[in-house]
Amino acid sequence: MRADGGGQVAAAAAAQSTMTTTLTHLQRLEAESIYILREVVAECERPVMLYSIGKDSSVMLHLAKKAFHPAKPPFPLLHVDTTWKFRAMYEFRDRMARELGIELLVHVNPEGLAQGINPFTHGSQVHTDVMKTQGLKQALDKYGFDVAFGGARRDEEKSRAKERIFSFRSAQHRWDPKNQRPELWSLYNTRKHKGESIRVFPISNWTELDVWQYIHLENIPIVPLYFSARRPVVNRDGALIMVDDERMPLRPGERPEMRSVRFRTLGCYPLTGAVESEATALPQIIQEMLLTKSSERQGRVIDHDAAASMEKKKQEGYF
């Protein structure tokens, strides 16, 4: 779980003597992502990197360190907090920011907070809209960021598969999927009018397997929740929900039980289903992922809400 001594990808290339004339698939992906990160910094005024603490964010942070070395990444991190993340995620977030010395901005939608919006009484749709989508738009406007990096991948979901790497947003943060800018070669058009912004997805072309393999090869630190441990869970509507703190109201007959579980994706704990697993190391996690018969987003309640729900959320300004 430590970050130092990494650089396996590049080190492997160097070690392959002077005969090397090709790059591995991961080296290509890494180079593409670094190119995108640099392109934004070179052409845009006020970029920010959205940091959601998950494995994709960890990869993004690692890539940002590499892209600008020996300088520090010339942009802050922004965490749009719903206040419902796992405790282990908050600990991890604060440790990473401290160790890397990068400015971390945390934004919570103050109105949502005042209204006590939560996933239990308001449901996942309202909770996500108010705390994530509206919160994100507030934060981008408050700090005047013109570009926000996100860790979305095209293999995650059908509407993501359609999205450009540089995804243009109107001054109202809206995405128009029917009128996307042409994006040829690696020539990104970053021009925009005042108030408009761009969401940039440097790891668009990575798959879930690529992400895990890269984390493995580069020794990238990730939140311990990805590894199996005995954790208190309840079985609710077919999902294993972890009872992470005392805010979670138990339904009649529900009793937390200790089971060996881990998480394939991380979000708000009441909305994130665990999988039963004994995998405590990365190769085992990758093994399980390759042998599984369900996709990684299955554990997310958000995608099941409505058909084409992601596209709709994205149009409204969600990532």
Added chain:
Amino acid sequence: MAHASELIESDINAYLKSHEHKSLLRFITCGSVDDGKSTLIGRLLYESKMIFEDQLSALEADSKKVGTRGGELDFALLVDGLAAEREQGITIDVAYRFFSTDKRKFIVADTPGHEQYTRNMVTGASTADLAVILIDARRGVLTQTRRHSYIVSLLGIRRIVLAINKMDLVEYGQPRFAEIERDYRAFAALIGLTDITAIPLSAVYGDNIIERGANMPWYVGPTLMGHLEAVPVEDQSQTLPFRMPVQWVNRPNLDFRGFAGRIASGRVQAGDRLKVVPSGRESRVARIVTADGDLPYAIAGQCVTITLTDEVDVSRGDVLVDMQALPQTADQFEATLIGLGETAIFPGRSYLMKLATKVVTATVNPLKYRVDVNTLERLAAERLELNDIGVVELELDQPIAFEEYAKSRELGGFILIDRITNNTVAAGMLHFALRRSQNVHWQFLDVNKASRAQLNRQRPCVVWLTGYSGAGKSTIANLIEKRLFSLGRRTYLLDGDNVRHGLNRDLGFTEQDRVENIRRVAEVARLMVDAGLIVLVSFISPFRAERRAARALLGEGEFFEVFVDTSLAAAEARDVKGLYKKARAGALKNFTGIDSPYEPPEAPEIHIDTARLSAVEGADLIIETLARQGVLRVD
């Protein structure tokens, strides 16, 4: 994702190792609407076990609700990810899908068939190594087949799979297959596509996708997947000379100044001599810096940060190149454009042009022709509309380093951006630099004729005095130079006699030598004009053809022919140097006016009749003319 599951279960580390070194093929599927592109990709994903159970159950539900296959699995719904696409049952934008087999990884871009979404197809094609062009076996080669094939060839994709789909609807008949293949090859040859593999398919039933099936025993070629797994992927960027467009200057502190970029072609190692273009400065590679430590060398495709041994001026948009193999630089090109914007491209309008990491201003001038993609006919056009393809000449506001697109997508591909809407309005592929821009030298381009002229506050030009020996050319030239000198202008006088003592010492007075004499003088005068000087040439220069050749070496308004018009009798009467006397005595051969002809100018800029004007008056007339023509002042 259950392929290779035995190895995954038995030895995950061995599996990961093999997976890491798989090659990657990027391809597109294209063709007309309803040829079955999305169905084909859905089938590829399904058959290569890339669809998870939760996605499959969603697909089953979707197929019942909006599917076009009467409740059976509609694979197109796996790919058409936008609500509008699912509603209308069409593909609007390119979708990127990822799958892998035991042999290879794939990124497939499923591109729309509708003509109005051609620009999205172009987006998908720009990064592909191979194109799968689908044809509906019932309908054969259509307009959109031709359009897509043409775009594919323009974007430099050489390998084509001609997937003749829906064979189930033509009774799996071989003659129909052969007929379509023949039609297609005839068209493809016209646009330079020759590497074509034709495969008969049924995407709906899976024939020849992964398994051969029993329906087409007459077909003996590879299955689609078999071909995609085996087709070679070459990376020609590794064999080309080193080029790295500078993306960002990394300056974390005063002790470090590195140039970050992705190597577009070739390789580089510490100690290599590099040149910065277009400025022309030279230096050596000090270090190749990465977060994983310095590299001894780096190859095309890698992102690195290079530091140089000298403090040279390098900024974003410059290109670091191999000293031994320099790229061309120019500011005028011929290029192919594909219209991508809602507003048309007009000649004479200026656009932002982004090529690699450089952004310059470009004007289309002229629009040479538009291509009818059906007939490949060249049509006259006043503008390029959305989805039009045309050939244009481009004028840039500054020179850039470039490669022909056929050689390098990185340094030959560009986009045009509208300055007002900020939209990407065209994709372009550079062909070559125009000849008229070749006088822009790539050494220290920032200092050129125009900037030197600016510095000298004058417009450089040649004042070419011609006339008989003894007409008074040198006297007048001398007077002009003194006048200009006193005005603070920078001048040089090339005098016939003086030049014959040095540069042209080897030349005599035969007609051939006289021609060479003038050619050399004209070339020297041209260099001096380039250096920003007002050049006075005082030569008999008796032949019209040579004076015309000298004029042709210079630009519009840079050549002033002055006819110092004296009758032969008057010149001979003066005979200051005693040459006429010698010639008359036969001691000088080929003397102009005696035994060699003089061809007077037909339309000189200035005519000085020495019978009416003195030398001083003649000089005044010349100075006046130069002043009137703006030679002595630069705004």
